[in-house]
Amino acid sequence: MIYDLGLYPDQLSQIERLCQREKRNRKRILCTIRTFQYDIYPSHISDLRMAAYRSIIIQEMLRDIKLTRQYRQKHSIQNNKNYIRNKNEKISKRNFNKTSTTTIxxxxxxxxxxDSKHSIIGQLQSKILHQSAILSWPIEQPTSALTHPRMFEYFHTTKENFYFHRMIRPDHLMITINDKTWKPFEWGIMLPWVRCALTSDCIAPLGSQWRSTCRLDKKPHYRYSGCHHYDMSALNVVLGIAFNFSSTPYSARLSQRFFWPFNRPMPIEKQNSQDDNEDDDIMFEYQFEDGEDQQTNNVPGRYDLVMNDDDIPEEFFDQSHSQKKKSSGFLFSSSSSSTSSGSS
Structure with missing residues (x-):
């Protein structure tokens, strides 16, 4: 899925051609393009420097996957041969005990x-599913250095809690959830992240500036650098609260990268070697540290400390408002029932 955040017509046409490839006189759809609907969200979302669209897009995808799964389950109950009727005309179920998994x-x-790193994705899926539901790659700066102090106030926490909390980069994220972890992740991570994105006083507090005043040489390094990272800062504050101010459960190692920037040449040793233990870093803006994986059973579950369902604007929350603002649909379901099983 490719989201159009404001492409020119010629750029859009080029991507559309790339998404449709001819093979044996038949078109293969390799990707889908969706236009982001700025008009149904607050005006500050259109400021791309904030990247406030990121959490909204991810939640839109989760919402659509959930609806698709519910639709498929409904029809599988009616049509699948694994369902039989017993003498009491009750529906019994066979071989539907597996918990479905969704990865974004x-x-x-x-x-x-x-191309040579695709196997890493499968390895990370298992780790993410059993440990954190979300994973990214850290930088050496603590969250307190790149987050405006007023954002901490908005989340009812303090900057001191984040002095030694290493930030992760949201420009490459991996999310893996199943039926058991869907609701804790959606309500514990996505809801407060989206809510902040929709609220200008949260994602862009008064006095926050974009990169122009970064002082990363300040000592101690956990002091606010004068450089606020908007969406990145919001996600890291949410994750810090959810994981008791430790970034270890959701931080990947450099050797687990399966992506690379287009404008950087691949290192020769990475092109010709399958060794994933080399942690040379020309990829990122900051110096990374590679740490040992620590297996825990942490799952985002402290959502009661962050937000509740009354805090998010109603038009983005409940399906009952779809008549007022039909184009927006809803981002979060108000149903308390668990996510339905199905494939995605």
Whole structure:
């Protein structure tokens, strides 16, 4: 899925051609293009420097996947041969005990997949599913250095909690959830992240500036650098609260990268070697540190400390408002029932 955030017509046509390839006189759809609907969201979302669209797009995808799964399950109950009727005319179920898994990989357009690294995705899926539901790659700066102090106030926390909390980069994210972790992730991570994106006072507090005043040489390094990272800052504050101010559960190692920037040449050793243990880094803006994986059973579950369902604007929350603003649909279901099983 490719989201159009404001492409020129010729750019859009070029991408459309790339998404449809001819093979044996038949078109193969390799990707789908969806235009982001700025008009149904607050005006500040259109400021691309904030990247406030990121959390909204991910939640739109989760919403659509959930609706598709519910639709498929409804029809599978009616049509699948694994369902039989017993003497009491009750529906019994066979071989539907497996919990379905959904994976979303977010990548900003400056990155591409590395063909030889596709196997890493499968390895990470298992880790993410059993450990954190979300995963990204860290930078050395703590969250307090790149987050305006007023954002911490908005989340009812303090900057001191984030002095040693390493930030992760949201321009490449991997999310893997199943029926058991869907609701904790959606309500514990996505809801507060989206809510902040929709609220200008949260994502862009008064006095916050974009990169022009970065002072990363300030000591101690956890002091606010004067450079606020908007959407990136919001996600890291949400994750810090959800995971008890430790970034270890959702941080990947450099050797687990399966992507690379288009404008950077692949290192020779990476092109000719299958060794994933080399952690040379020319990819990122900051110096990384590679740490050992620590297996935990943490799942985002502290959502009661972050937000509740009354805090998000109603038109983005409940299906009952679709008549007022039909084009927006809803981002979060108000149903308390668990996510339905199905394939995605």
């Amino acid at each position: 990989i977010w990548m900003d357009p400056q990155y591409h997949f590395i």
